[in-house]
Amino acid sequence: MIAKYNAKITGTGHFVPEKILTNADLEKMVDTSDEWIRTRTGMSVRHVASKDEAASDLSYHAALKALEAADLKPKDLDMIIVGTISGDHAFPSTACILQKKLGLRNFPAFDISAGCPGWIYAINIAKQFVENGVAQNVLVIGVEILTKITNYKDRNTCILFGDGAGASIISRKEPTDISRIIDSEITADGTHNELLIQEAGGSRMPACKESVKKNLHTLYMEGNKIFKFAVKSMYSMCDIVLKRNNLDVTSIDWLITHQANMRIIDALGRKMKIDTNKVIVNIEKYGNTSSATIPIALDEAIREGKIRKGDLVLMASFGAGLTSGSLLIRL
Numbered sequence: 312m313i314a315k316y317n318a319k320i321t322g323t324g325h326f327v328p329e330k331i332l333t334n335a336d337l338e339k340m341v342d343t344s345d346e347w348i349r350t351r352t353g354m355s356v357r358h359v360a361s362k363d364e365a366a367s368d369l370s371y372h373a374a375l376k377a378l379e380a381a382d383l384k385p386k387d388l389d390m391i392i393v394g395t396i397s398g399d400h401a402f403p404s405t406a407c408i409l410q411k412k413l414g415l416r417n418f419p420a421f422d423i424s425a426g427c428p429g430w431i432y433a434i435n436i437a438k439q440f441v442e443n444g445v446a447q448n449v450l451v452i453g454v455e456i457l458t459k460i461t462n463y464k465d466r467n468t469c470i471l472f473g474d475g476a477g478a479s480i481i482s483r484k485e486p487t488d489i490s491r492i493i494d495s496e497i498t499a500d501g502t503h504n505e506l507l508i509q510e511a512g513g514s515r516m517p518a519c520k521e522s523v524k525k526n527l528h529t530l531y532m533e534g535n536k537i538f539k540f541a542v543k544s545m546y547s548m549c550d551i552v553l554k555r556n557n558l559d560v561t562s563i564d565w566l567i568t569h570q571a572n573m574r575i576i577d578a579l580g581r582k583m584k585i586d587t588n589k590v591i592v593n594i595e596k597y598g599n600t601s602s603a604t605i606p607i608a609l610d611e612a613i614r615e616g617k618i619r620k621g622d623l624v625l626m627a628s629f630g631a632g633l634t635s636g637s638l639l640i641r642l
């Protein structure tokens with residue numbers, strides 16, 4: 312398809328709940344230590360939603376910040392796409408709930424279930440709607456409240472996850488503007504879908520006493536198998552977009568990868584041979600917020616003045632599915 316228009320990110324925002332869960336708190340809950348968590352993951356604290364906070368609440372606050380940064384009002388939006396695996400309900404979509412919260416109606420609003428790359432998948436889709444002229448301003452959210460489906464008796468997983476939302480506005484670009492979403496690649500390898508799964512609550516295993524008793528509504532993950540997939544898949548996704556655009560890694564100003572584990576981020580950086588000063592990391596403050604890690608890191612880096620207009624930013628993620636994706640933008 313030859314694009315009629317180009318798309319760009321015109322505004323970003325993020326929001327995390329107030330409550331903090333520290334490594335010291337986790338030491339009291341399971342057999343672990345601050346030292347183990349720091350050295351094995353790079354994490355120190357994470358934000359945790361309150362009983363009353365759901366995905367659409369975090370999304371709403373992040374969305375308002377992104378709209379303000381884009382100098383737009385909610386009424387300027389004509390599509391909402393939310394990447395999440397921990398939405399308010401199985402249905403309706405969190406995007407529809409968010410549409411109502413923003414006082415809007417009568418345009419497409421839907422969720423994408425793609426694990427941690429959910430935000431990249433959603434941007435990839437939004438880009439196409441903007442490029443073909445169907446949409447002018449799309450609100451794209453990556454949001455997760457994984458702490459509500461975390462098993463706090465399983466030390467292998469409960470130390471990893473935090474909650475948060477990252478929002479971005481994807482708009483039609485003016486011809487004179489250098490900013491642009493350049494390229495994106497998304498893929499999935501469903502043969503390994505059982506490695507990261509919430510087994511119960513769907514049509515395969517509806518909720519019942521047994522499913523609750525066996526903790527099957529919480530997240531199950533085979534961490535070390537995912538670890539190997541993570542580096543390989545993110546490297547491949549980055550390589551595809553770099554080669555397709557005749558770029559090499561030295562042209563990249565910033566790399567933002569999924570914040571799942573510091574050792575994964577380091578290993579990918581080494582494999583790509585990228586200058587470590589160009590790698591954005593905030594895992595210490597938020598843990599793994601799944602589909603929200605990249606839009607939160609992107610927003611923080613923009614607001615801190617680290618990433619500036621004109622910078623070339625490469626992003627990559629992997630997660631449940633198993634899915635992976637990359638995104639290349641000039642801010």
Ligand code: ACO
Nearest residue numbers: 343347426427466467470534535537538571572601630631
């Ligand atoms: N504290 C102390 N010891 C622990 C802890 C803990 N919190 N967790 C595990 N251990 C122990 C294990 O029991 C094991 O002990 P053993 O050798 O006596 O059996 C030992 O530490 C090593 O366990 P590993 O699982 O091999 O530890 P690893 O170094 O692989 O780290 C981790 C585990 C952090 C989960 C890592 O594998 C990882 O980050 N994997 C990727 C996770 C990820 O990115 N998931 C995908 C995204 S999430 C999403 O899509 C929703």
